Amino acid sequence: MSEPEKSTPPNWERDVLEKLALSAIQEQRRSRRWSILFKTLGFLYLFVVLFIAVGWFGGDGVSIKEHTALVDLQGVIASNEANADSVIGSLQNAFEDKKTKGVILRINSPGGSPVQAGQIYDEIRRLRALHPTTPLYAVVDDICASGGYYVAAGADRIYVDKASIVGSIGVLMDGFGFTQTMQKLGVERRLLTAGENKGFLDPFSPVDPKQQAYAKQMLEEIHKQFISVVREGRGKRLKETPETFSGLVWSGEKSIQLGLADGLGSVESVAREVIRAEEIVDFTQQESLAERLAGRLGATMAKAWSPFAQGGVNLR
Structure with a gap:
């Protein structure tokens, strides 16, 4: 006699949806972290450029030699x-x-x-x-x-x-x-x-x-x-x-x-x-x-x- 077919869990649709939703949330979080990182680096770059322009950092009034x-x-x-x-x-x-x-x-x-x-x-x-x-x-x-x-x-x-x-x-x-x-x-x-x-x-x-x-x-x-x-x-x-x-x-x-x-x-x-x-x-x-x-x-x-x-x- 052949083995009986395994029955599909009754709530499999819900499990799949939960996994998809969780994956989407994790992806959004990763994207947000990268966005924050790039924005922070961008602001730091602008501040360094500004400081150099007004002579606060590495510009006028600062020299490493005579x-x-x-x-x-x-x-x-x-x-x-x-x-x-x-x-x-x-x-x-x-x-x-x-x-x-x-x-x-x-x-x-x-x-x-x-x-x-x-x-x-x-x-x-x-x-x-x-x-x-x-x-x-x-x-x-x-x-x-x-x-x-x-x-x-x-x-x-x-x-x-x-x-x-x-x-x-x-x-x-x-x-x-x-x-x-x-x-x-x-x-x-x-x-x-x-x-x-x-x-x-x-x-x-x-x-x-x-x-x-x-x-x-x-x-x-x-x-x-x-x-x-x-x-x-x-x-x-x-x-x-x-x-x-x-x-x-x-x-x-x-x-x-x-x-x-x-x-x-x-x-x-x-x-x-x-x-x-x-x-x-x-x-x-x-x-x-x-x-x-x-x-x-x-x-x-x-x-x-x-x-x-x-x-x-x-x-x-």
């Missing part, structure tokens, strides 16, 4: 432009890097605030005393005038292009007077103050001779400070003439003859031939958009509430 450190001072020296905090922070980072062989401060500035310029100058002198084996050279682009030259005077040497504009060792306070215009328009100025000099040099009031004399005296004091800094920084190299501190400017070529600069040179040539570290690493701090907007807003508010809103004391 280099020339570069710090830029560009534009008007003021609290919201080429401000002392950012320049000083950049210089400190440059000097503190163990691979820095020399520092170049590249200047392209018409001047600006005597306070901001003075703070940068003082920090340069401090850092030079703290790091006596690390020289600092100023390299001038288009212009190094007034407050810009105030800063440059702190460098060991100053290099210029033959067509650079150098000098303007003087101080000014600028503003406008509108009294005649107001009279023609029939406008009356109503200024209330507590303190006889609170409306100091108000542009809508006639000039007060006493206030004008006081302002000139104050400018003379700041001018003497400027002259002292230049004499201290340049020493015997400076060939003083009656015009040296008159506010005049000279070409780079002429400034060398007057002892205001030491020679012709660019960032690349100074790094290569003077410092002898051809690799240049930029340590200049860059402000974010939010920081720039906040700085401009603060400066605008300060001007709005300042008695010197119409002008101000400038090394320009």
Whole structure:
């Protein structure tokens, strides 16, 4: 007799469906893991590229061999432009890097605030005393005038292009007077103050001779400070003439003859031939958009509430 046929389990369809469903779930999990892995690697790659682009990782400010450190001072020296905090922070980072062989401060500035310029100058002198084996050279682009030259005077040497504009060792306070215009328009100025000099040099009031004399005296004091800094920084190299501190400017070529600069040179040539570290690493701090907007807003508010809103004391 033949053997009886084996009976098929009554729930075989359900078992097959469960196995298929379980297999599909496992496949989805494997796909999800691979997707997460690739996305993570993609994000890591983008972050590395971003860090390199902004100089946080393997970019500017980092070098594994001896280099020339570069710090830029560009534009008007003021609290919201080429401000002392950012320049000083950049210089400190440059000097503190163990691979820095020399520092170049590249200047392209018409001047600006005597306070901001003075703070940068003082920090340069401090850092030079703290790091006596690390020289600092100023390299001038288009212009190094007034407050810009105030800063440059702190460098060991100053290099210029033959067509650079150098000098303007003087101080000014600028503003406008509108009294005649107001009279023609029939406008009356109503200024209330507590303190006889609170409306100091108000542009809508006639000039007060006493206030004008006081302002000139104050400018003379700041001018003497400027002259002292230049004499201290340049020493015997400076060939003083009656015009040296008159506010005049000279070409780079002429400034060398007057002892205001030491020679012709660019960032690349100074790094290569003077410092002898051809690799240049930029340590200049860059402000974010939010920081720039906040700085401009603060400066605008300060001007709005300042008695010197119409002008101000400038090394320009």
